Amino acid sequence: MKNHTPLLLLALAGFAFSNPTVVYAPDVVLRVAQDETPQDPAVKSDVVQGTATGRVVFEGSLPPKKDLTIPEAAAKGCTSDGSKVSAQNMQLMIHEDRGIANVLVTIEVEGQKLRVPKEPVVLDQIQCRFDQHVVVVLAGTTISFRNSDAVPHNVHTFSRKNKPFNRTLPGHSSYEAVMERAESIQISCDFHSWMRSYLCVVDTNFYALTDAHGAFSIPGLPPGEYTAKLWHEKLGRSSVALAVAADGTCKPLEVKLAAKQSRRSK
Numbered sequence: 001m002k003n004h005t006p007l008l009l010l011a012l013a014g015f016a017f018s019n020p021t022v023v024y025a026p027d028v029v030l031r032v033a034q035d036e037t038p039q040d041p042a043v044k045s046d047v048v049q050g051t052a053t054g055r056v057v058f059e060g061s062l063p064p065k066k067d068l069t070i071p072e073a074a075a076k077g078c079t080s081d082g083s084k085v086s087a088q089n090m091q092l093m094i095h096e097d098r099g100i101a102n103v104l105v106t107i108e109v110e111g112q113k114l115r116v117p118k119e120p121v122v123l124d125q126i127q128c129r130f131d132q133h134v135v136v137v138l139a140g141t142t143i144s145f146r147n148s149d150a151v152p153h154n155v156h157t158f159s160r161k162n163k164p165f166n167r168t169l170p171g172h173s174s175y176e177a178v179m180e181r182a183e184s185i186q187i188s189c190d191f192h193s194w195m196r197s198y199l200c201v202v203d204t205n206f207y208a209l210t211d212a213h214g215a216f217s218i219p220g221l222p223p224g225e226y227t228a229k230l231w232h233e234k235l236g237r238s239s240v241a242l243a244v245a246a247d248g249t250c251k252p253l254e255v256k257l258a259a260k261q262s263r264r265s266k
């Protein structure tokens, strides 16, 4: 008499592989549910919360746009296919609607516990540019400075409250550091004069970077009166008062920033 057990097992295995959703669907649903609860531990879910929204716009006559200067000799080896290094100047990006990108907006809220991520935040150097012009991290976050290029770069931090360092990164290497104190830090590469980024270390969960239109949104604020602090690498600092009403409503803000006075200004 023949033993049919192997055939039966093969048939059952075939059924399982042809019906994967039966097996995996509950897991997928569970993960989505977890990702949709980015609550601050200091803010109880049964209390009213408001969202601070607004725009940061440029006031005055628009400054002329100017590309970065990238000497050919210094850019040698920066790209694997011989293409030119991007000369896009990201220091002051003003949209046609006058919105200013990359303005850091922070709001202090008493009693909050910082949600410091366990995983490092990566700031990469790719084709002789930093992959993010401004990156915001919570104080205490590990930052992984990465060099994805074949040529060496370095990470030169111009910090005042955190210990500054100047570390060479050989091709395809990385270096980790932790910034414990809140400040906006200029980061340069001494090999490539045009490479610059800003690492904004903040000590509040309530922050945002403005988008290309100068817009920002900071959710999860309990009712109360606050001060929104603003920082931009070229335009400096500013602040504006805001209030979240008892029902959670919050009037949208419009903040105007102007160029700093210089010898070329009137």
Ligand SMILES: [Cu+2]
Pocket (backbone or CB within 6 Å): 125, 128, 152, 153, 154, 189, 190, 191, 192, 195
């Ligand atoms: Cu470099």
